[in-house]
Amino acid sequence: MFPVRISVFFGVAFALAAGIAQAKFEGDVAAGKAKAGACAACHGVDGNGGADPSWPKLAGQIPEYLVKQLADFKSGKRTDPLMSGMAAPLSEKDMKDLAAYYAAQKIKPGAAANKELAEKGERIYRGGNAKTGVSACMSCHGPSGHGIPPRFPRVTGQTASYTEKQLLAFKSSKRSNDDEMMTRIAFRMSEAEIKAVSEYMAGLH
Incomplete structure (x- = not known):
């Protein structure tokens, strides 16, 4: 059973x-790339991770999921000493642009x-x-x-x-x-x- x-x-x-996937995600990849500089130290320039393996890869991730996680860090629904502070100043557009950029990157196989x-x-x-x-x-x-x-x-x-x-x-x-x-x-x-x-x-x- x-x-x-x-x-x-x-x-x-x-x-x-x-059915859900047919809805186009609204986010600017170029704008996201410009905003991703502050994220590179932990997540890598292309989203494939930084020096610490306990930091996640973001490349190829589902953009809606990334937006939700950033919004949760901003609201306090999800907490992390570093990410809570990083997400605090982000607008909804910032989150969508960053998500679009990372979603467009190719994840390197592990x-x-x-x-x-x-x-x-x-x-x-x-x-x-x-x-x-x-x-x-x-x-x-x-x-x-x-x-x-x-x-x-x-x-x-x-x-x-x-x-x-x-x-x-x-x-x-x-x-x-x-x-x-x-x-x-x-x-x-x-x-x-x-x-x-x-x-x-x-x-x-």
Whole structure:
């Protein structure tokens, strides 16, 4: 029964996404590039990450998702010592322009550093854990990790450190700005499962 529910949800989610994706995102790529200078130190000039692997890659990310996260940092719904301050002066147009720029950049493929751990993560990503009620990650993020606009982000190629950090934050309810869906899922995951799926997604293409 569990795999059937996943398949049904997966199909419905992509059908909804197909309709939503037809709406053109309003953002100026050139203007976003000009505004992205302050972001480069942490996220890289092209959005492929800075020196610290716990900082996220933004390249190729779903623009609506990026706007939501920036708005949440600005409002305090999501908190981070650095990002809260960076988002504070941004207008809605600034957020849309930055999102458009990063969405237009090509993410550089990552790679799993631990093959055995990645294989364990793949089983969770694709099949979840029926015993503990953990849904398959691909139900919302897609079989290749490209996400479903506008709500579910792209996870392919993201650093394992960043993904693990965010899943642990969801698990502990330190982060709860995404309709509590990830909070509920991450809460049911063991720390070992979180580490494994984070490793797998780092090399997912």
